[in-house]
Amino acid sequence: MNNTLSGINRRTVISGIALALASTHIGQGWAADAWPTKTVRIIVPFAPGGGADSSARVLAEVLAPKLGQSVIVENKPGAGSAIGVMAAAQSKDGHTLLMGSNSMVINPVLNPAIAYDVARDFDAVGMVSAQPLVLVVPASSKITSYAELVAEAKAKPGTVTAGNSGNGTLAHLTAELFAVETKTSITSVPYKGESALLPDLIGGLVSCGFLNLPSVITHIKSGRLRALAVSSPTPVVELPNVPTLRSLGQPSLEVQGWAALVAPKGTIPKDGLARLEALLAQALATDTVKTRFAAMSLQPVARSRDDTAQYLKAEAARWQQVIKARGIKADS
Structure with missing residues (x-):
């Protein structure tokens, strides 16, 4: 009798552990799909028009159905893009992205008074386009x-x-x-x-x-x-x-105007960033995006999050050398 009960108890415990593990994996699956839970905002630090804005609007249309949430583009121009970039850096709602461009890495080098730091304040999602x-x-x-x-x-x-x-x-x-x-x-x-x-x-x-x-x-x-x-x-x-x-x-x-998608540092969970990275790469490979980009003289550029972060760092270093060598100062 004791042996029988012991066997039953062992099976019960093992079954319970298996169920718990299965529940954990299911929960992890749900967590990966949990982001986003509301409308996603892409800040463009320029007025409507131009490569960064055009790229953002095309991607907003393509990504929205994949993310299961609306994706809106919000233009915040001013100070050579610094106003929009700062607004994105300070956003903590967990659903804000920034369509950055060359000026994003140039401005802090050109003007030390600009408070943001690209590497410190943003998580890279991926490159988007080049012109x-x-x-x-x-x-x-x-x-x-x-x-x-x-x-x-x-x-x-x-x-x-x-x-x-x-x-x-x-x-x-x-x-x-x-x-x-x-x-x-x-x-x-x-x-x-x-x-x-x-x-x-x-x-x-x-x-x-x-x-x-x-x-x-x-x-x-x-x-x-x-x-x-x-x-x-x-x-x-x-x-x-x-x-x-x-x-x-x-x-x-070899200099190009580029656009890259980034998120305020630490505001989007890693699973969400990974999902965005994958969906962005998929979108850039579609005929829809290629055709619409080509009409605007834009070339889709797909890079991983890590490669994008390294590229932004290299671009900042490149322009820092030029600005220093030529003694270029920000407008007063």
Whole structure:
């Protein structure tokens, strides 16, 4: 009798342990799917339009049904994106993301008064998109190639003017990087945005500029601007005959406008971040996203969370060197 009862008790205990373990695994499965529990907000630190904003809006549509919650885009422009980035860094609701861009890593280097630190304050989710810059000159310019531009800058130090969309912008820093890498002297001319710069560039009042592809492609095709090179790793579909800077012997000038998805540090559970990472990679591989990105001259870029974190760190270090070498200061 005792042996029988002992056997029953052992079976009961074993069954109980098995049930408990099964319940634990089920609970873990539910926990992995628990995030998000409400609407997800993607902060874009710019006004509507542009690569980061466009990327965010496409992804919001694609990710919402996969996450089972609404995904909204909230634009918070100002201070060269610092206002939106700070707002995201300070958000603790656990359902806020940030569509970061180059300025996210540039601003703290350019202006020590900016309080956020990308590595300290954000968890990477993944890269999203990239957009090349195009080195252009006025159609009336006597300069017809990259080599001629370098020769002109060396022969007449300071006389080559590079227009940009504002102090500390990617267009500005790329022109300064050009001066460092080619050991030339150029004069940077800041404007309040590309729309203000373009008339003077087309009119020949400035010598050149490293500008976003979408803003110059129409002017290149109409013959008002001449493209000398593109900054992407491979030739641009819209400009198949324009060489890459890498092919011209300047791989260090491979600069692109990028967008990356990040979350305020520690606000989204690890399972939630892993789920986001996987869904983002899946979305970027779809024909829907590829087609819509291509229409905006954007290239989908998939990277893991770890690779993205390393990339952001490398970008910050890269621009810190340029800013220090060229003595660039933030606007007062």
